[in-house]
Amino acid sequence: MKPTSSTYTGMPTTVFEVMSGLAREHGSINLGQGFPDTDGPEDIRRVAADALMEGPNQYPPMVGIPELRQAVAAANKRFYGLDVDWQREVCVTSGATEAISDCINALVEPGDEVVLIEPLYDCYLPLVEHAGGIVKSVRITPPDWTLDLGALEAAFSEKTKLLLLNSPHNPAGKVFSQTELQAIADLLLKYDAYAVCDEVYEHLTFDGRRHIPLMTLDGMRDRVARIGSAGKTFSLTGWKIGYITAAPNLLDPIAKAHQFCTFTTPPNLQKAVAYGLNKGDDYFTGFTEGMQAQRDHLAKGLADIGFEVAPCEGTYFITVDARSVGLDGTDVDLCRDMTVEGGVTAVPVSAFYRSDAPTHFLRFCFCKQTDFLDSGLERLAAWVRMRRG
Numbered sequence: 135m136k137p138t139s140s141t142y143t144g145m146p147t148t149v150f151e152v153m154s155g156l157a158r159e160h161g162s163i164n165l166g167q168g169f170p171d172t173d174g175p176e177d178i179r180r181v182a183a184d185a186l187m188e189g190p191n192q193y194p195p196m197v198g199i200p201e202l203r204q205a206v207a208a209a210n211k212r213f214y215g216l217d218v219d220w221q222r223e224v225c226v227t228s229g230a231t232e233a234i235s236d237c238i239n240a241l242v243e244p245g246d247e248v249v250l251i252e253p254l255y256d257c258y259l260p261l262v263e264h265a266g267g268i269v270k271s272v273r274i275t276p277p278d279w280t281l282d283l284g285a286l287e288a289a290f291s292e293k294t295k296l297l298l299l300n301s302p303h304n305p306a307g308k309v310f311s312q313t314e315l316q317a318i319a320d321l322l323l324k325y326d327a328y329a330v331c332d333e334v335y336e337h338l339t340f341d342g343r344r345h346i347p348l349m350t351l352d353g354m355r356d357r358v359a360r361i362g363s364a365g366k367t368f369s370l371t372g373w374k375i376g377y378i379t380a381a382p383n384l385l386d387p388i389a390k391a392h393q394f395c396t397f398t399t400p401p402n403l404q405k406a407v408a409y410g411l412n413k414g415d416d417y418f419t420g421f422t423e424g425m426q427a428q429r430d431h432l433a434k435g436l437a438d439i440g441f442e443v444a445p446c447e448g449t450y451f452i453t454v455d456a457r458s459v460g461l462d463g464t465d466v467d468l469c470r471d472m473t474v475e476g477g478v479t480a481v482p483v484s485a486f487y488r489s490d491a492p493t494h495f496l497r498f499c500f501c502k503q504t505d506f507l508d509s510g511l512e513r514l515a516a517w518v519r520m521r522r523g
């Protein structure tokens with residue numbers, strides 16, 4: 135028989151699904167895959183429940199219901215001062231993952247070069263490769279995850295179509311600085327390239343840091359597609375509602391890619407996310423502060439066990455160097471053993487690399503209640519002791 139897709143045939147299941155499956159199988163405390171252990175704000179869920187019963191439940195407009203597109207435009211103005219035309223510059227998708235796929239499909243032609251920053255979120259590479267893009271990757275390096283601007287420039291060429299930027303960054307917990315963003319913007323202008331900005335953790339920047347969308351820098355407004363996710367902003371990861379903001383020249387082909395991917399997204403969830411985005415500033419500051427406290431709690435607990443904890447400026451995640459507590463073996467083996475023997479689950483950071491990955495970093499997720507984090511830390515401490523003998 136003829137071969138099936140060379141991108142997807144034989145591809146392993148994503149590390150998040152694998153580790154969550156193993157955690158379920160072993161009744162482990164899952165600090166791997168990034169999802170909160172609470173169910174999102176009750177008022178937002180109530181709006182969704184009411185809208186489900188009241189309807190309409192038929193196909194909503196292809197690019198999203200007007201209330202949500204208006205709310206996305208208003209949030210762009212409120213948080214970043216961006217003026218966005220909700221009718222021509224916003225598209226609602228079934229999660230940020232679909233949004234990333236739509237943007238890549240709409241922008242990348244076979245043979246185009248695409249700059250990716252490693253470690254990278256797992257869907258980027260197959261999506262770019264399947265679109266025929268040639269990946270040029272640069273790295274941010276632990277422990278402080280700095281971006282080598284010389285290496286970044288070297289990754290660009292006349293063939294560069296696109297850079298995919300994730301800030302705040304999963305798994306590094308890095309928030310790209312104004313200087314780094316300016317260097318990226320300069321390169322996009324110099325090489326006449328676009329950026330797709332995965333900003334799903336836009337409301338999770340800590341210690342007073344501001345999230346700066348690349349789109350707000352000079353010359354970037356019509357070169358950048360900016361992606362948000364209600365899953366992250368409202369702790370409703372199972373809802374899979376994403377939104378793209380881009381100038382009409384970009385949004386038009388992106389919406390056409392969306393048209394033949396999912397076409398549209400459940401209307402009741404869209405209505406509830408519109409309500410959520412219009413919530414007062416206290417929701418957003420409370421959300422950030424609450425998550426920062428959980429970061430502090432997990433970081434302290436990991437440091438108390440003896441781990442060297444990398445700085446976490448944003449997102450749901452903390453990374454640690456396994457060698458710092460004397461753990462031998464690869465991150466993949468350690469994460470499996472930690473789940474099976476220790477009853478606590480993390481994600482191996484090597485899964486976020488194309489090749490030549492460092493194999494001693496583990497990623498822990500802190501968007502969990504304090505008791506849950508404490509139980510995980512207790513088990514982890516016991517396992518590390520046992521493992522060291």
Ligand code: PMP
Pocket residue numbers: 168228229230231232255300304332334363364365366371374375376
């Ligand atoms: N990008 C990053 C960096 C993520 O961590 C995630 C995980 N949720 C996504 C995109 C996907 O978001 P969604 O669940 O809205 O598809």
Ligand code: GLN
Pocket residue numbers: 148150151166167168169304
């Ligand atoms: N973004 C989540 C994480 O990094 C996982 C989402 C998924 O499983 N697709 O853990």
